[in-house]
Amino acid sequence: MNKTQIQDFAKRITGTQSAPANERVKAVVDRMLLDLFVLIEDMDVTPEEFWSACNYVTELGKSNEVGLLVPGLGIEHFLDLRQDEKERAAGMEVGGTPRTIEGPLYVAGAPVSQGEARLDDGTDDGEILLMGGRVLDTRGNPVPGAKVEVWHANTRGNYSVFDQSQSPFNLRRTIVTDCEGCYRFRSVMPSGYSCPPDGPTQTLLTLLGRHGHRPAHIHFFVSAPGFRTLTTQINIKDDPHTHDDFAFATRDGLIPDVVHHTDPAVLRDMGVDRPFATIAFDFTLPHAVEGLTNAVVERARASAA
Amino acid sequence: MNKTQIQDFAKRITGTQSAPANERVKAVVDRMLLDLFVLIEDMDVTPEEFWSACNYVTELGKSNEVGLLVPGLGIEHFLDLRQDEKERAAGMEVGGTPRTIEGPLYVAGAPVSQGEARLDDGTDDGEILLMGGRVLDTRGNPVPGAKVEVWHANTRGNYSVFDQSQSPFNLRRTIVTDCEGCYRFRSVMPSGYSCPPDGPTQTLLTLLGRHGHRPAHIHFFVSAPGFRTLTTQINIKDDPHTHDDFAFATRDGLIPDVVHHTDPAVLRDMGVDRPFATIAFDFTLPHAVEGLTNAVVERARASAA
Numbered sequence: 356m357n358k359t360q361i362q363d364f365a366k367r368i369t370g371t372q373s374a375p376a377n378e379r380v381k382a383v384v385d386r387m388l389l390d391l392f393v394l395i396e397d398m399d400v401t402p403e404e405f406w407s408a409c410n411y412v413t414e415l416g417k418s419n420e421v422g423l424l425v426p427g428l429g430i431e432h433f434l435d436l437r438q439d440e441k442e443r444a445a446g447m448e449v450g451g452t453p454r455t456i457e458g459p460l461y462v463a464g465a466p467v468s469q470g471e472a473r474l475d476d477g478t479d480d481g482e483i484l485l486m487g488g489r490v491l492d493t494r495g496n497p498v499p500g501a502k503v504e505v506w507h508a509n510t511r512g513n514y515s516v517f518d519q520s521q522s523p524f525n526l527r528r529t530i531v532t533d534c535e536g537c538y539r540f541r542s543v544m545p546s547g548y549s550c551p552p553d554g555p556t557q558t559l560l561t562l563l564g565r566h567g568h569r570p571a572h573i574h575f576f577v578s579a580p581g582f583r584t585l586t587t588q589i590n591i592k593d594d595p596h597t598h599d600d601f602a603f604a605t606r607d608g609l610i611p612d613v614v615h616h617t618d619p620a621v622l623r624d625m626g627v628d629r630p631f632a633t634i635a636f637d638f639t640l641p642h643a644v645e646g647l648t649n650a651v652v653e654r655a656r657a658s659a660a
Numbered sequence: 661m662n663k664t665q666i667q668d669f670a671k672r673i674t675g676t677q678s679a680p681a682n683e684r685v686k687a688v689v690d691r692m693l694l695d696l697f698v699l700i701e702d703m704d705v706t707p708e709e710f711w712s713a714c715n716y717v718t719e720l721g722k723s724n725e726v727g728l729l730v731p732g733l734g735i736e737h738f739l740d741l742r743q744d745e746k747e748r749a750a751g752m753e754v755g756g757t758p759r760t761i762e763g764p765l766y767v768a769g770a771p772v773s774q775g776e777a778r779l780d781d782g783t784d785d786g787e788i789l790l791m792g793g794r795v796l797d798t799r800g801n802p803v804p805g806a807k808v809e810v811w812h813a814n815t816r817g818n819y820s821v822f823d824q825s826q827s828p829f830n831l832r833r834t835i836v837t838d839c840e841g842c843y844r845f846r847s848v849m850p851s852g853y854s855c856p857p858d859g860p861t862q863t864l865l866t867l868l869g870r871h872g873h874r875p876a877h878i879h880f881f882v883s884a885p886g887f888r889t890l891t892t893q894i895n896i897k898d899d900p901h902t903h904d905d906f907a908f909a910t911r912d913g914l915i916p917d918v919v920h921h922t923d924p925a926v927l928r929d930m931g932v933d934r935p936f937a938t939i940a941f942d943f944t945l946p947h948a949v950e951g952l953t954n955a956v957v958e959r960a961r962a963s964a965a
Contacts, residue, residue: 356745364741368734368908369868376869383703384733384868390695392738398688402739406959409726413960416721421714428689429673433697434707436669440661563674563689564681603673654711655718 356396365389414555422459423556426602427567431456441647447583448493448641453606457586458574461506462516462657465527472528474505474542476521481510481546482615483631487539490532490577490638497536498640501579504529505540507572512548516659523659544632547571547594550601560601567601570594575638576651582640583649589636611636661701670694719860727764728861731907732872736761746952752888753798753946758911762891762957763879766811767821767964770832777833779810779847781826786815786851787920788936792844795837795882795943802841803945806884809834810845812877817853821964828964849937852876852899855906865906872906875899880943881956887945888954894941916941 356364369385395405415421425431435454443449466472471487490501506527508514515521526545530538550557550567557567571591578584590597590610597605616622617630625631643649661669674690700710720726730736740759748754771777776792795806811832813819820826831850835843855862855872862872876896883889895902895915902910921927922935930936948954 356742364734364738368737371904371906372869373871374866374869377867379709380864380867381869383699383705383709384864386699386703388733388735390699391735394688394691394695395738396742398691400688401953402743402957403953403959404684404688405735405739406957409730410960412717413721413724413726416718416726419718421718421721425714428693429669430693430696430710432673433669433700434710437661437701438707559685559689561679562682562685564677564679564686566678599676601676648706648708652707652711654708655715 358393361392361396362389365392411555411559418551418554420551420554420556423550423554424559426456426458426604427550427556427560427565429603431458432603442583442641442644445644445647447644447647450493450639451583451641452577452585452587452637452639453608454585455587455604455606455609456602457576457652457654458588458602458604460514460517460657461504461574461576462524462527462659464659465504465506465524465529467529467531469531470533470537471539472530472541474507474526474528474540475509476525478522479509479543480629481543483627483629484542484544484634485539485625485631486542486573486634486636487537488635488637489536490538490579490640491536492582493639493641497532498579498582499532499534499536501532501536501538501577501582501638501640502529503532503538503638504576504578506574507542507545508548510543510546512546516657545571545573545591547596565601566599568596568599569602570596570600570605572604577638577640578651579640581643583643583647584651585638585640586651587638589634663698666697666701667694670697716860716864723856723859725856725859725861728855728859729864731761731763731909732855732861732865732870734908736763737908747888747946747949750949750952752949752952755798755944756888756946757882757890757892757942757944758913759890760892760909760911760914761907762881762959763893763907763909765819765822765962766809766879766881767829767832767962769964770809770811770829770834772834772836774836775838775842776844777835777846779812779831779833779845780814781830783827784814784848785934786848788932788934789847789849789939790844790930790936791847791878791939791941792842793940793942794841795843795884795945796841797887798944798946802837803884803887804837804839804841806837806841806843806882806887806943806945807834808837808843808943809881809883811879812847812850813853815848815851817851821962850876850878850896852901870906871904873901873904874907875901875905875910877909882943882945883956884945886948888948888952889956890943890945891956892943894939 490498515525547570560567571594572588795803820830852875876899877893
């Protein structure tokens with residue numbers, strides 16, 4: 356079929372309306388359909404290939420992996436780049452900490468602490484991690500009372516709530532910065548992880564000749580009234596996948612130094628019984644801009660049962 | 661972002677290969693991704709809209725409705741039109757019974773009978789339907805030993821196996837044509853039906869200002885060695901949705917006359933205790949053509965547990 360025939364066919368399909376539509380949804384669906392018809396024709400997609408793709412979509416939904424495939428195909432990073440561009444165009448202050456993808460593993464309702472928190476429940480004997488810093492505006496002024504929501508994987512690369520073997524909200528906390536804009540927490544060093552090896556995301560990645568590994572990282576939402584909310588992650592430096600993240604989340608400015616402490620005297624001074632690492636990291640928030648979404652993106656998220 | 665920036669971004673994503681890929685899958689996915697990036701940019705799709713669509717895909721998979729949405733968006737009919745075109749181009753004989761969509765409700769393994777069958781288990785007191793005819797080649801010669809696989813909904817619009825209240829394989833049979841190419845069956849008149857009102861397919865159709873109704877119809881696979889296998893349906897004439905099928909399956913040549921018989925003398929002659937209808941319908945099969953898929957399309961299908 357040529358382009359005109361395909362357009363006529365698409366019009367016939369999209370013209371079968373008998374009631375008012377949501378015009379926005381209709382416009383996007385009409386466009387997607389036309390794109391799909393043209394793709395099927397251009398690439399001569401066979402019915403077998405098409406139904407195999409349908410089956411893939413079913414498996415993707417059933418296994419709850421849409422939120423894993425989307426970053427794996429770079430789409431979530433693409434949305435970030437577009438949002439950066441929108442903010443530049445709207446004249447938002449420059450110099451804020453870069454955003455990066457949220458991923459599918461945030462869960463609302465973590466315990467809230469003032470100034471500092473211990474994230475781990477003490478059962479994970481990985482390297483102790485002490486992380487802290489300040490929340491600042493773009494002129495370097497501290498932002499007291501900012502909310503630092505943090506979540507990360509354990510040493511086996513698993514997240515509480517999704518991993519039922521962990522205690523509820525393990526490695527998930529909301530820390531409110533003190534009067535000097537400071538936050539700090541004690542936790543255990545997270546590990547990198549990989550897509551479930553038998554899941555549909557890894558199945559497709561393998562067909563694309565790609566791996567499904569993520570470097571070790573820590574997620575954050577950082578928010579304060581009057582500021583644009585930041586969704587970001589920091590990478591744990593020296594992870595072999597830091598610059599080869601299947602989810603394309605690594606960005607300049609998000610790879611702070613990690614200092615590993617093993618000197619028994621230092622350990623004794625810190626009151627810990629094994630080696631620990633420290634990370635210093637400040638978050639910088641631009642002021643909110645009228646007309647832009649300044650909050651965390653609305654999306655369906657998992658919740659703690 | 662302009663087109664070049666988007667293409668560069670897409671290349672960066674699709675270039676992250678570390679092992680041999682399935683080149684066909686990669687080519688199609690690369691194209692889909694680029695189409696998607698351009699669509700997001702052109703239509704200024706917001707992150708909220710995007711994640712809402714992701715959530716929709718998850719729901720679609722979980723509810724097993726991909727196979728319902730695909731015909732509802734005309735995609736399955738589009739594949740049929742392309743297959744018609746391929747057969748014309750390959751020089752296949754003209755004059756065969758038109759193909760139309762399979763839909764998602766075929767189940768393999770129905771009982772096989774020679775020449776004739778009763779499809780219903782006697783518990784449905786709808787109008788009795790007697791249907792029959794011949795399987796022919798395009799010159800009108802009978803095709804003995806052809807397989808006529810038939811499946812249809814009951815008077816409530818439900819299919820056995822999916823509707824567990826029906827006996828296994830109710831209204832599903834395989835009938836092998838006799839030495840004169842004839843098949844015939846007794847069943848009950850099917851009803852039209854609608855998409856599940858709370859499912860994701862109807863949700864989207866409603867947003868598009870569309871209904872999700874199908875006219876009453878009967879499905880067939882008709883096959884014989886040396887012939888192209890036919891996937892088709894006949895419509896029950898005079899259904900209000902015959903020419904307004906949400907799945908775009910109605911085609912010329914697939915709406916045979918239905919004769920309703922109510923005369924007590926005729927009923928007595930037929931040995932039935934209530935009104936009945938008759939449909940006469942011949943299936944015409946073109947000979948198979950080298951280089952084309954002449955069998956039923958391969959796709960994942962439900963099976964009887």
